[in-house]
Amino acid sequence: xxxxxxxxxxAAGVFLIxxxxxxASCESAVDPSSPQIAxxxxxxxxxxxxxxxxxxxxxxxxxxxRTFRLINTSTKPVTIQSATPTCTCTTxxxxxxxxxxxxxxxxxxxxxxxxxTGIKSAAVTFTFEGGIAPAKVEMSGEIAYAVRGTTxxxxxxxxxxxxxxxQDPSAPAGTPLASLSxxxxxxxxxxxxxxxxxxxxxPAVFVNFNPQQDAPRNNYLVSYDFSKIPCERMxxxxxxxxxxxxxxxxxxRIRHACTKISPQLPFAEYRSNLGAVTTGKxxxxxxxxxxSQGWKVISTTSKDPQFTxxxxxxxxxxxxxxxxxxxxxxxxxxxxxxxxxxxxxxxxTGATKSSDFWVYFKAVPAASAPAAASQKAGS
Numbered sequence: 001x002x003x004x005x006x007x008x009x010x011a012a013g014v015f016l017i018x019x020x021x022x023x024a025s026c027e028s029a030v031d032p033s034s035p036q037i038a039x040x041x042x043x044x045x046x047x048x049x050x051x052x053x054x055x056x057x058x059x060x061x062x063x064x065x066r067t068f069r070l071i072n073t074s075t076k077p078v079t080i081q082s083a084t085p086t087c088t089c090t091t092x093x094x095x096x097x098x099x100x101x102x103x104x105x106x107x108x109x110x111x112x113x114x115x116x117t118g119i120k121s122a123a124v125t126f127t128f129e130g131g132i133a134p135a136k137v138e139m140s141g142e143i144a145y146a147v148r149g150t151t152x153x154x155x156x157x158x159x160x161x162x163x164x165x166x167q168d169p170s171a172p173a174g175t176p177l178a179s180l181s182x183x184x185x186x187x188x189x190x191x192x193x194x195x196x197x198x199x200x201x202x203p204a205v206f207v208n209f210n211p212q213q214d215a216p217r218n219n220y221l222v223s224y225d226f227s228k229i230p231c232e233r234m235x236x237x238x239x240x241x242x243x244x245x246x247x248x249x250x251x252x253r254i255r256h257a258c259t260k261i262s263p264q265l266p267f268a269e270y271r272s273n274l275g276a277v278t279t280g281k282x283x284x285x286x287x288x289x290x291x292s293q294g295w296k297v298i299s300t301t302s303k304d305p306q307f308t309x310x311x312x313x314x315x316x317x318x319x320x321x322x323x324x325x326x327x328x329x330x331x332x333x334x335x336x337x338x339x340x341x342x343x344x345x346x347x348x349t350g351a352t353k354s355s356d357f358w359v360y361f362k363a364v365p366a367a368s369a370p371a372a373a374s375q376k377a378g379s
Contacts, residue, residue, distance in 0.1 A: 055141025116269035146246035148174035263355035304339030
């Protein structure tokens with residue numbers, strides 16, 4: 001099994017893990033082909049307050065609503081002509097509403113976030129009747145579990161919730177290259193104490209921290225080294241197991257030349273964190289297709305013999321489809337499991353496509369199930 005071989009490579013010492021305890025952080029781009037409105041020549045009558053709504057940390061698979069104001073600085077009423085979100089995850093009711101002169105209009109903006117962790121941002125652009133300059137409000141935050149991992153991206157110096165190990169051969173001379181080794185900070189976002197039980201299914205090797213003697217911390221530094229891992233065994237995600245009750249397992253995306261994910265189906269995310277899964281029992285979870293355009297899933301097949309995934313049902317609106325699935329983990333499975341599942345679907349013309357998405361979880365024996373953590377399935 002390919003992924004079992006990967007974990008075997010880690011077990012053989014190819015992957016170096018060490019942790020230093022410290023006492024202690026709908027993406028979408030505007031279509032460049034869309035017509036752009038020149039705003040410099042129009043009077044700036046409407047002010048957005050605040051122009052950027054900072055969301056902080058966002059729970060996976062949650063829906064959040066924030067309010068903002070459109071302030072009319074002119075002496076005439078202004079009518080909202082359109083409100084266009086950059087992402088289908090964002091909804092707002094504003095078209096046709098009137099902002100009185102010298103007053104403001106308070107509006108709610110709702111964002112539905114996906115299961116995948118990482119930076120989440122969206123925006124809404126408003127146009128107005130009367131040739132008034134358009135206005136824009138933005139929302140930005142980070143989807144994160146109760147425990148999160150971060151690194152410093154050497155290519156730009158930013159703290160990011162993934163591991164950048166992609167060495168771009170086409171980068172201009174002098175451009176900092178991402179390293180195949182480095183460190184990741186693993187911390188609880190609420191400051192609570194926890195322990196790291198394993199990384200990629202292997203015991204963590206701690207520096208200046210003895211798990212048998214020292215008290216748990218809220219922040220650890222973990223080192224990684226991918227330099228000796230063959231391309232075909234490079235995992236797309238670093239899976240970290242903790243004893244935090246709300247984060248039994250978390251992932252960090254590994255951006256590497258050998259981990260590129262290019263699905264043929266319009267997945268809303270590329271992996272599902274199923275948390276702690278009891279062996280020998282079925283557990284439901286969901287997976288979303290965005291802009292599904294009539295695609296209908298007809299089968300799902302696990303590529304790991306330790307578990308099966310069956311299709312239960314699906315529901316769709318005009319744009320997206322939510323796929324209901326059921327996972328069943330063999331009684332013999334134990335520890336961390338990371339493996340792809342093949343999803344096959346047909347479109348309205350009868351054409352068929354298949355793509356892999358990843359699932360990961362901690363297999364918990366039935367006898368230990370009452371102590372299993374309650375992390376959202378599919379998140």
